[in-house]
Amino acid sequence: MRTVDLARTAVANTFRAKLRTTLTVLALFVGAFTLTITTALGAGVSNYIETQVNSFAADDVLLVQAQTDATIAAEREGPAEWDPETSTSSSSQAGGAPLAGAQAEPLTDDDLDTIAGIDGITGIDPVRSVTTDWVSHDGGDKFEFSVNPQSAVTVADLDAGDQLDHNADDFQVVLPNDYLDALGFDTAADAVGADIVIGMTDITGAAHEVEAEVVGVSRSSLFASGAGANNALVTELASLRTAGIDGADENSVIAIAYLESGLTADELDAVTAALDDAGFSAQTIEDQLGIVTTIIAGITGVLNAFAVVALIAAAFGIVNTLLMSVQERTREIGLMKAMGMSSARIFALFSFEAITIGVIGSLLGVGAAMLVGSGLGGALAAGPLADLEGLSLFLFEPASLVGVVLLISAIAFVSGALPASRAARQRPIESLRYE
Secondary structure, three states: OOHHHHHHHHHHHHOOOHHHHHHHHHHHHHHHHHHHHHHHHHHHHHHHHHHHHOOEOOOOEEEEEEOOHHHHHHHOOOOOOOOOOOOOOEOOOOOOOEOOOOOOOOOOHHHHHHHHOOOOEEEEEEOOOOOOOEEEOOOOOOEEOOEOOOHHHEOOOEEEEOOOOOOOOOOEEEEEHHHHHHHOOOOHHHHOOOEEEEEEEOOOOOEEEEEEEEEEEEOOOOOOOOEEEOHHHHHHHHHHHOOOOOOOOOOOOEEEEEEOOOOOHHHHHHHHHHHHHOOEEEEOHHHHHHHHHHHHHHHHHHHHHHHHHHHHHHHHHHHHHHHHHHHHOHHHHHHHHHOOOOHHHHHHHHHHHHHHHHHHHHHHHHHHHHHHHHHHHHHHHHOOOOOOOOOOOOOOOHHHHHHHHHHHHHHHHHHHHHHHHHHHOOOHHHHHOOO
16 A cells, blocks of 8 residues: 555544544644644744844943942842941832932943943943923924933834934934824825924023934834934933033933944953943843743743643543554454555554644644634734734744644654554454454
């Protein structure tokens, strides 16, 4: 019997006992459905967070500030001894927010020079204080407006237009797309190239207006709030904030340290250690989001464990189904052997039957998961998760779907090995005499 004929016969034999096979397929269906849904959920959330994190040049920069009592305590094991000269009080208000010592001191020019001089750091930019009041377009209504002072390390998730040019002398803005309707733009493309007016008040109370060009329109982001502004605009807004005040302090609390490209993990650790020795704390965006990704991975792992339990239960169902089939077809097996079919072919026949059950159950489970996940994801994206633009809650990656089918087919094959082996060991004479 050729392999093709063997496979065709196995498919036909699978549905001899329709009820028994259906129940086994349903058990595999549950496992495949659960595994596909949880894998897609983990991939969707992880992809969204990765996209958001990628809005920062996380591999190329460190966010640096002077060490505070809080950052020092976080690196120390156990409580520190009280020192009336250096220890600070903590708030008795709800939440226990610190009253003093938690806010880092502004970075001085000497601090910036020290940071820039550390090996592995190619440049340093202070994050200057930027406050704006409103924005308008073409003499229209004014709307509350804010600018992200860390725009230099962000890469906008664009709806239209281009990224900011931080080397340009003209003032540029990447406008959040929720301002389009308010400012009178029909589409994101219409806003690109338009001029907007940004209003602000300096620390003396005087009003200022700055005109900037919209070079891009961005989707909302978890980690980059406000409109994007290029370095020229941020510098102008920061300078206007202290206009009219001689010697006003413009030093920032946080600075952006640019790293040499291609630093290894050990070299990055050496840079952060050098900053720590110099009295500064530094973090990458991944450091700040590490707990988020850990929680997501943990939840996905637990859900996948339930799917594995369902698949193990289904594996016992396959063993039971095929053992019953071997017993019921004992005389048939003896006849096939008497007609010259080898033990290897008998083993292959029953193995094909097990794989057939696995493939059918997995394909049904994967298909149902894609239908349910797509529908549920679309409903949530239009409802409770509407503010999380770009989030595909369930991301069905082709490689993962194929992996689920192959995994379940492999489990089915292993589960069918015992019944197939028992069938292959049958003796023709004894099998033909079986009642």
